[in-house]
Amino acid sequence: MKETTLKEIAETLGISITTVSKALKNYSDVSEKTRKAVYALAEELNYTPNSFAVNLRTKESKTIGLIIPEVVHHFFSNVINGIIAEAEKNGYLVIILQSNESLELEKKQVALLINKRVDGIIMSLSNESNNDFHIKEILRKEIPFVQFDKISKLIPSSKVIINDQKAAMEAVQHLIDKGCKKIAHIRGLENPQNSIDRFIGYKKALEKNGIPFDPKLVYACKSITFEQGVVFAKQIIEDDLGIDGIFVITDLVAIGVLAHFNEIGIQVPGQIAIIGFSNWFVSQVISPKLSTVDQPNYEMGVAAFGLLLEEIVCRKNGKPFEPKIVELGTSVIVRESTLKK
Amino acid sequence: MKETTLKEIAETLGISITTVSKALKNYSDVSEKTRKAVYALAEELNYTPNSFAVNLRTKESKTIGLIIPEVVHHFFSNVINGIIAEAEKNGYLVIILQSNESLELEKKQVALLINKRVDGIIMSLSNESNNDFHIKEILRKEIPFVQFDKISKLIPSSKVIINDQKAAMEAVQHLIDKGCKKIAHIRGLENPQNSIDRFIGYKKALEKNGIPFDPKLVYACKSITFEQGVVFAKQIIEDDLGIDGIFVITDLVAIGVLAHFNEIGIQVPGQIAIIGFSNWFVSQVISPKLSTVDQPNYEMGVAAFGLLLEEIVCRKNGKPFEPKIVELGTSVIVRESTLKK
Structure with missing residues (x-):
């Protein structure tokens, strides 16, 4: 050059x-x-x-790091969108890394960003990750840090979250209100907090309505994919337990269930009602249209950058920083897949 | 810190x-x-x-910039995925900027990346952009530069492309082979090269088969959206020109057409066959499943980073660099929406 x-x-x-x-x-x-x-x-x-020389003088890189499990994902790509839009408004650039849900890769990426002297890090944890050393290291180095979506409750950083338990309760309550008596839950993986919380919300909704919890009605995903939905749809028909409603951890899996039911002629919602989670764009264009829980995503990115910037400014001015938690609202979106007559 | x-x-x-x-x-x-x-x-x-000090010494930032029109987009998010995976393997970080299809924003972002002293820039142009000064500036500064997907043919940089004309010809030929006699084209915006090339491919396929070109059968998108598809589906029914096949610029718009036809009871493919472009995930989960043109996306990202790295290494060693063009293959994916009996 x-x-x-x-x-x-x-x-x-x-x-x-x-x-x-x-x-x-x-x-x-x-x-x-x-x-x-x-x-x-x-x-x-x-x-x-020369920006290197400027950086050396100001000790600021005006760059932040973002680590997410997946880029090709309706939810995360919208969050990225919110973060880079807000960062740009404030003169920051965003380095994006994808952990591919691997703890090993995530550790390496945190080290890279620290080494790169980014001004702050925003992260959604991989499914394997939890209360781990590499995350504590970010805090120990007093690098501004915000968690969103898949978080570790044990790490005392700022966080942008939704109330997964409450949102799941509302989804299951909607199935109950529509007359479902035997409600299955296709839950997420074992580790992620949001998967645990949605499962708890499912159980609480049953309890509140005097419906006994039956572990046989819970199907645990090995992967969060369309194909996993197809597999469980087959399984549910085979098990023949009289299920008339399903609350699914996320829309992608729910659409797999729906596709198989369409194929073998199971009426949705007539025989089995389905509600997903996350209001993925596809949910509105399939047939029947999928009921789901709307989860803010662009707004989550905006809020995450906002919290990060607060911490950056605070630390730059040598003031002590108190982590903040921002909880964004969710709502049940009623479409055809739960509209029983 | x-x-x-x-x-x-x-x-x-x-x-x-x-x-x-x-x-x-x-x-x-x-x-x-x-x-x-x-x-x-x-x-x-x-x-x-201190990485700033290291940068100052080596004059390398080990960071590259990526400017794309949209992050929330099946095609682009897959390309990002390919680029960051390949960059990481080679020890590079990726700053991602979104031009929102705005030429003004794109110009600002190029200036930002140049100022940041990235080692190279990968770009897919906004719809407004073409043979503009800010792009020429990248070349003038001898910053390694690769264009992909939406490119300017007049800018002599390395490029990763598909053959849009050939791919479009194959899509239209498929409709003709399935017996379609009156084929409409929902084309893209005026400016982007791929929109122009797909339109040329449509005309060439008609010509090759002795079908006269009729400009009344061409509908030009004002925006590349689901809603635009719905609008043209209504228009096509209203115009009542005996159309029995439609080649649509991209799957998102095609799905809008399909959704409206489903709603008003037009049989697809029975009355009107539809083929899209880009093999978006959703195409396989809607009903009827959408025929489309498969376009490599992850591979496009990998190839783009590969070309960029070649140029980075070449320039670092003070050797003259000759831009290269990599053309990736496409194929017609036949699904239900064109399967006429």
Whole structure:
């Protein structure tokens, strides 16, 4: 890369490097004539201040790191969108890393970002991750840090969350209100907090309505995929337990269930009602349209960057920082897949 | 952020900063005993080399910039995935910026990345962008640069592309082979090269089969959305021109057409066959399943980073660089929406 330096500008104009530098910073001890000459030449030669040198001086990189489990994911891509939009407004760039749900990769990526001296880190944990050393390390180094969506409750950082228990309770209550008597739950993986909380919400809703909890009605995903939904749809028909409603951990899996039921002629919602979670775009374009829980995603990204910036500014000014938790609202979206007559 | 410095390590061990620095670089004139002591203390104190200082020395940021029109998009999120996976393998971080299809924003982002001294830039142009100054500026500064998907043919950089004309011809030929006599085209916006090329492919396929081109059968999108598909589906029924097949610029719009036809009881493919473009995940889960053109996306990201790295290495070694064009293959995916009996 060909680069114009302060030295070239100084030599061309026959003045000192210090004068050039002062002129570019609009110092008052440089004459207006010199200042104009320096600006004109800098523009002509296409001078760009060396950002490494600027970083070294200010100790700020104006860059933040974002680690998420998956980029190709309706929810996460919307969160990314919110984060980079808000970061850009505030003059920050965003480095995005994908953990692929691997704890090993996530550890490596945290180390990379720390080494890169980012001004802060925003993260949604991989399914394998929890109260681990590499996360504590971020806090120990006093690097501004915000968790969102898949969080560790044990890590005392700022967080943007939804109330998964409450949201799940509302989804199951909706099935009960529509007359479902035997409600299955296709739950997520063992580790992630949101998977645990949605399962608890399912149980609480049953309890509240005097319906006994039956572990046989709980199907635990090995992977969060369309195919997993197809597998459990087959299983549910085979088990033949009289299930008339299903609350599914997320829309992608719910759509797999729906696709198989459509194929073998099970009426949805007539025979079995289905409600998903996360209001993925696809839910509105399939047939029957899928009822689901709407979860803010773009807003979650905006809030996460907001909390991070608060911490960055606070620490820069040498003030003690108290982590904050922002809880965003959710709502049940009623579509065809639960509209029993 | 609390940081351990070389000075602290030197003072604690009672040796010079130079010795600490040499020890950490494994210089041979430092005794094994001192080297071990320095490493042990550096580890204990959690010393991280200052990457700004390292950057200033090596003139490499090991960071690349990626500008794309949209993050929340099946195709682009897969490309991002390919780029960051490949970058990571090679020790590079990726800053991602979203132009929101705005030329103004794109210009600002290019300037930001140049100022940030990224080692290279990968870009898919916004719909408004073409042979513009900000792009030429990247080349003028000899910053390694790769275009993919939405490219400007006039900018002599490396490129990863598909053959949109050929792919579109194959899609339309498929409709003709299935017996369609009056084929409409829902085309993309005016400016993007891929929109122009797919339109040319549509015309060439008609010509090759002796079907006269009729401009009344071409519907030009104002936005690439589901809703736009619904609007044109209504229009096509209203126009009542005897259309029995539609080639749609992309799956998202095609699904809008399909949704409206489903709603008003038009049989697909019985009355009107539909083929989309880009093999979006949703195409397989709607009913009827959508025929489409499969376009490599993850592979496109991998290839784009590969070309960029080639240029980075070449320029680093002071060798002249010749831009390369990689063309990836496409294929027609036949599903229910074109399976006429």
